[in-house]
Amino acid sequence: MVIDIKDLGKKYRLGNINFGSLKEEIYSAVKKMFKPGESTASEKDFWALRDFNLSISEGEIVGIIGKNGAGKSTLLKMLSRVTTPTLGKICIKGKVSSLLEVGTGFHKELTGRENIFLNGAILGMEKSEIEEKLDDIIRFAGIKHHIDTPVKRYSSGMFVRLGFAVAAHLDADILIVDEVLAVGDMEFQRRAIQKIQDVTGNKEKTVLIVSHNLQTITNICSRVVILDRGGKVFDGGPQEAVQTYKKMSAGGSLSMDQLNSQSTGPMKISGIDVKNVQSNSEEVFVGDDFDVEVRFVWSMANPDYSYGNLKLSFQIHDENLQKLSTINNVETGFEIKRTLMESGRVRCRVKGVNFAPGSYFISFNAYNGNELLQSMDGFFEFKILARPLYGISRFNNPVHGQIVLDREWQEVLNSLK
Amino acid sequence: MSSINWDLEITPKGFKEHGNQRKNWMFLILLFVKRDIVTRYKQNVLGPIWFIISPLITSAIYYVVFFKIANIPTESENPFLFYVSGVIPWQFFSASLSTVSGTFTNNSHIFGKVYFPRIITPISSLLTQLFQFSMQLVIFLGIAILVFDFSFGTEDVLTRIGVGLFCLILMMLISMGFGLMFSSLIAKYRDMGQVIGFIMQLWMYGTPIIYPSSIVPVNLKPIVSLNPMVSVFNALRYTFFGGPWSESLIYPVLFGCTVGVVGYTLFKRTEKNFIDSI
Numbered sequence: 001m002v003i004d005i006k007d008l009g010k011k012y013r014l015g016n017i018n019f020g021s022l023k024e025e026i027y028s029a030v031k032k033m034f035k036p037g038e039s040t041a042s043e044k045d046f047w048a049l050r051d052f053n054l055s056i057s058e059g060e061i062v063g064i065i066g067k068n069g070a071g072k073s074t075l076l077k078m079l080s081r082v083t084t085p086t087l088g089k090i091c092i093k094g095k096v097s098s099l100l101e102v103g104t105g106f107h108k109e110l111t112g113r114e115n116i117f118l119n120g121a122i123l124g125m126e127k128s129e130i131e132e133k134l135d136d137i138i139r140f141a142g143i144k145h146h147i148d149t150p151v152k153r154y155s156s157g158m159f160v161r162l163g164f165a166v167a168a169h170l171d172a173d174i175l176i177v178d179e180v181l182a183v184g185d186m187e188f189q190r191r192a193i194q195k196i197q198d199v200t201g202n203k204e205k206t207v208l209i210v211s212h213n214l215q216t217i218t219n220i221c222s223r224v225v226i227l228d229r230g231g232k233v234f235d236g237g238p239q240e241a242v243q244t245y246k247k248m249s250a251g252g253s254l255s256m257d258q259l260n261s262q263s264t265g266p267m268k269i270s271g272i273d274v275k276n277v278q279s280n281s282e283e284v285f286v287g288d289d290f291d292v293e294v295r296f297v298w299s300m301a302n303p304d305y306s307y308g309n310l311k312l313s314f315q316i317h318d319e320n321l322q323k324l325s326t327i328n329n330v331e332t333g334f335e336i337k338r339t340l341m342e343s344g345r346v347r348c349r350v351k352g353v354n355f356a357p358g359s360y361f362i363s364f365n366a367y368n369g370n371e372l373l374q375s376m377d378g379f380f381e382f383k384i385l386a387r388p389l390y391g392i393s394r395f396n397n398p399v400h401g402q403i404v405l406d407r408e409w410q411e412v413l414n415s416l417k
Numbered sequence: 418m419s420s421i422n423w424d425l426e427i428t429p430k431g432f433k434e435h436g437n438q439r440k441n442w443m444f445l446i447l448l449f450v451k452r453d454i455v456t457r458y459k460q461n462v463l464g465p466i467w468f469i470i471s472p473l474i475t476s477a478i479y480y481v482v483f484f485k486i487a488n489i490p491t492e493s494e495n496p497f498l499f500y501v502s503g504v505i506p507w508q509f510f511s512a513s514l515s516t517v518s519g520t521f522t523n524n525s526h527i528f529g530k531v532y533f534p535r536i537i538t539p540i541s542s543l544l545t546q547l548f549q550f551s552m553q554l555v556i557f558l559g560i561a562i563l564v565f566d567f568s569f570g571t572e573d574v575l576t577r578i579g580v581g582l583f584c585l586i587l588m589m590l591i592s593m594g595f596g597l598m599f600s601s602l603i604a605k606y607r608d609m610g611q612v613i614g615f616i617m618q619l620w621m622y623g624t625p626i627i628y629p630s631s632i633v634p635v636n637l638k639p640i641v642s643l644n645p646m647v648s649v650f651n652a653l654r655y656t657f658f659g660g661p662w663s664e665s666l667i668y669p670v671l672f673g674c675t676v677g678v679v680g681y682t683l684f685k686r687t688e689k690n691f692i693d694s695i
Contacts, residue, residue, distance in 0.1 A: 001421065012693055077692070081432060081532035084689040090427040101530040109456045118452060121445040122531055 002093045002174060002206050003056040003079075009087035010049045010074050048074040049230045052088070059204040063217035063238065065245055066227035068375065072210045075227070076100060079176050079208065094173030094206075097123060101178065103163025108152035112143060112162055115151055119166045133169045140195070141165035168195045177209040218242055246319070267366055267373045271295040274362070274382040277349060285387040286357050286395070286404060292327075294364065295345045296374075310336040311367040312346055317379065318402050319359050354404045357386035357395045431689060442537055449541035454548060468549050469556045472508055476500040483627045492629045493658060498561050502657045503626035503650060505557055509550035510588045510646070511617045516542040517596025518613055520684075521604035521691050528692055535688040536681075539600070543593055570659035581656035584649050587669050591645065594676030601680075601687040605694065625650050645669035 049071040056062055066072050077083045079090060080098035105122040106115045116137055120130040138147050141161045143154075151159060211217050217224055217238060224241035226234035234244045275282060277289040284290045292314060313328035327348060329336055336346060361379035365372065386395050390406050426433040458464040479500045483489045493499035517539040521528065524538055561567040602609045624646040625633075633641050641647055648664045655662035 004421075004423075077529075078427060081427060082529060083692050084431060085427065085429050087429060091421070091423040092425040092427070093421060093423055096425065098531070104530045105527050107452055107456055109459045110452065114452075114455075118448050121448050122527065122533060124440060124533065126441070127444045 001055050002058050003054070003208070004091040005052060005054040005088070006091075007088040008049060008052040008075070008078065008085050008090060009047060010071075010078060010083075011086040012046050012048055047230050049078075049227075050087075052230075052232060054225065054232070054235075056206060056208065058206055060223055061207045061209070061221045063221035063224045063241075064208065064210045064227060065217055065224060065241070069229075070227040071230040072227055073178070074230075076176060076178055076208075076210055092174065095171070096174040096176065097167075097170040097172035098176035099123075099167045099170075099178065100176075101163075102160055102167055106151055106159070106163065109150055111150055112138075112141075112147040112154070115162065116166055119163065120169075123167065123170055125170065129171065137162075137165045137169050140168060140191075172205070174206045174208070177207065267368075268297045269294060269364070269366075269374055270297050272362065272364065272380045274380070282382075283385060284382065285385045285389075287354065287387075287389045288384075289349060289351045290353065291347050291349050292362065293345055293347045296366075298344070309369055311369075312336065312348075312364070313367070314348075314362050314364045316355075317361040317363065319361075324355070324360075324402060353384075354406070355384050356400065356402050356404050357384050358402070359383055431685075442534060445533060446537055446541050446544065449537070450544045450548065453541065453545040465552075468553060472501060472504045472553055472557075473560075475508075476504050479504070479627050489628050490632060492631060495561075495565055495567055498565060498567060499629075499654075499658075500627065501557055501560075502654065503624075505550065505553045506584075506588065506650070506653055507621060507624065507626050509546055509553075510592050511621065512549075513543050513546040513589065513592035514596045514599070515613060515617065516546065517593055518599035518603055519610070520596070520600040521687065522600075522607070522610065525692065528688075536684065539593065539597060539684075543589060547589070569657065572659055577656045577659065580652050580662075583666065584652050584656065587649055587666070587673050588646075590673035590677050591649075591669070594673060594678075594680035597680030597684040598676065601683040601691075604687050604691045620644070620646065623647075625654075629654070642668075645672040 048069075052071070052075065064072055064075065076098070077100070078085050079092075079096075080100055082100070103115075103119060105119055107118065110118065113134075116134065117127075117130055121127075138144055141158070141164075143158050143162055146154065146158065151162070154162070207220075209217075209221065221238050224234070224236065224238045225232055226241060226245055234241055272295070273282075273291075273293045274284060275291045275293065276284045277291055294312060294314075309330065311328055311330045313326060313330075315326045316324045318324055327350065329346075329348070359381055360383070361381050363379050364374070366374040389404060392404070395404070422435070424435050426435075458467065461467060463470070476497060480497050484491060484496045484500075491499040520535070520539050520542070528535065558569075561569070599609060599613055603613075623641060623644045630647060630651050645668055648666055649669050651664050652662065652666060654660075
């Protein structure tokens with residue numbers, strides 16, 4: 001066993017810290033002096049993680065998934081020693097490195113080479129170790145010609161590659177990785193995953209990885225833990241985990257609670273529908289145009305609330321919850337007029353879709369300017385049904401991929417002389 | 418499973434590292450110092466010349482305002498050098514205190530993502546200031562000797578250098594202790610950041626920088642002597658200009674040790690969970 005987590009708990013205090021909290025603190029300190037032992041728990045306390053137990057053996061690659069607010073990042077922060085637990089204990093055997101972000105501490109005025117040293121040292125590498133690996137790091141990042149250029153002139157891709165390259169060369173027995181794989185282009189992600197697999201393949205290294213990407217989890221993890229509301233709800237193999245997770249989050253009918261998970265503003269979503277444009281039914285066949293309709297209610301609780309530009313954005317995911325596309329009204333210049341009606345509906349007609357038959361999942365966010373009004377917790381599932389299209393009568397999803405392309409075959413004959 | 422020899426234990430009280438988990442962080446300290454020095458001047462046209470110009474301009478202003486206009490005596494054969502000899506150490510002291518007090522707020526992006534002993538950051542800030550101070554000191558001595566043809570005197574040179582070094586250590590201790598105390602306060606109550614500017618200004622006027630200690634009225638002396646920096650700056654003036662000096666440094670030493678311990682304790686307490694409140 002290399003990691004042993006016992007009864008771990010983390011409590012946060014909600015609300016702003018201001019003069020009121022200073023007053024409260026003095027008050028509770030005085031109270032404690034006179035009545036020791038009396039609990040000063042307040043309603044503002046919130047347990048991000050509670051009674052969490054986990055033992056990890058050497059060489060395991062453990063994936064952690066869960067919705068926003070399930071406690072994933074809290075767990076990682078405690079494992080990485082960025083913050084301390086409120087209760088419980090974590091024991092670790094071996095050298096541990098954690099990677100919550102790539103390029104931590106990069107300074108834009110310094111060159112790539114200088115930043116390799118700085119970032120490496122922040123991550124705990126020794127000078128000799130960095131010098132030894134310098135060439136490998138530069139090669140892995142693929143920025144040989146720009147290594148003595150200040151990183152402020154780097155493209156965001158180069159920046160991320162350099163950051164990951166340093167991290168990938170950490171010599172640790174245990175690697176704790178946050179969503180860092182979500183950055184960079186596809187090619188780089190592939191290499192990053194490859195690199196992590198190399199890391200675990202050669203030596204008996206242990207990896208703990210948090211990801212929203214089920215594909216990543218199923219590809220590289222030997223064990224998956226699902227977190228929900230601060231507790232462990234599943235611990236087992238990756239295939240079962242994906243099934244469990246989908247059951248947890250998917251479903252045609254979402255509760256109001258799930259629809260309005262991060263309600264900060266006056267907007268409540270009352271429903272989402274996907275309908276076939278032509279038949280006006282819920283049966284959508286491959287190649288059909290369909291409408292995504294969002295219904296919402298405005299609460300009049302706060303008349304002073306000011307509205308900027310409303311942005312509705314929905315994401316379509318495949319069965320592995322891999323994001324396929326994001327659609328929002330701002331990018332096409334469509335303005336949602338917020339009149340003082342009590343309820344509204346916004347419909348988006350999605351045209352020229354060529355998703356293959358199968359299940360798809362929609363998630364949804366609403367913004368007022370930059371402020372998040374709503375973030376749907378969970379997914380709305382809809383199906384694309386099979387019918388002959390582009391001359392294909394049988395679809396072999398998911399083996400053939402998620403997208404069907406119109407095609408025309410031709411045989412080009414070389415004239416033989 | 419108590420039979421396993423854990424290398425690292427994370428508990429609500431903090432961390433316990435065993436065996437080979439301990440690292441030598443000196444390299445990181447040096448890189449932070451280098452980063453701060455290099456980046457501070459990289460984008461400026463005049464670059465590192467600024468840290469010479471800044472105390473000279475301040476001293477020139479003091480010379481005009483306090484010496485020429487307000488007629489405050491300096492009891493020194495060269496009033497301008499008298500001001501410079503106060504301004505340079507004070508800027509070191511005050512800049513160290515301010516940067517150390519911003520430790521949590523200015524580094525929250527790094528502290529939120531990766532662990533290293535947090536005390537590394539204020540130590541690096543202090544060393545950066547120390548580097549700058551040494552450069553300024555060299556320039557000051559150069560200007561005094563070459564431009565003003567000023568002789569610093571030859572009597573008790575070794576004692577004076579010793580007293581000067583001791584004062585430097587005291588300034589580092591007090592600025593570090595206070596800075597650490599304030600860093601914890603500012604991490605929790607942001608307004609304290611504003612307060613520190615006023616405190617430093619007030620503190621400067623309560624320290625013999627623009628005036629010699631000897632002109633402080635007798636009835637104010639008890640209040641002024643509460644300020645530990647008074648004896649430190651008197652000792653520094655002795656280092657630079659020689660002359661009679663018989664003041665005890667016991668008070669600033671005790672003061673420095675107290676704020677050092679209090680500051681470090683508060684800092685250690687804050688570093689555990691401060692990231693939760695940003």
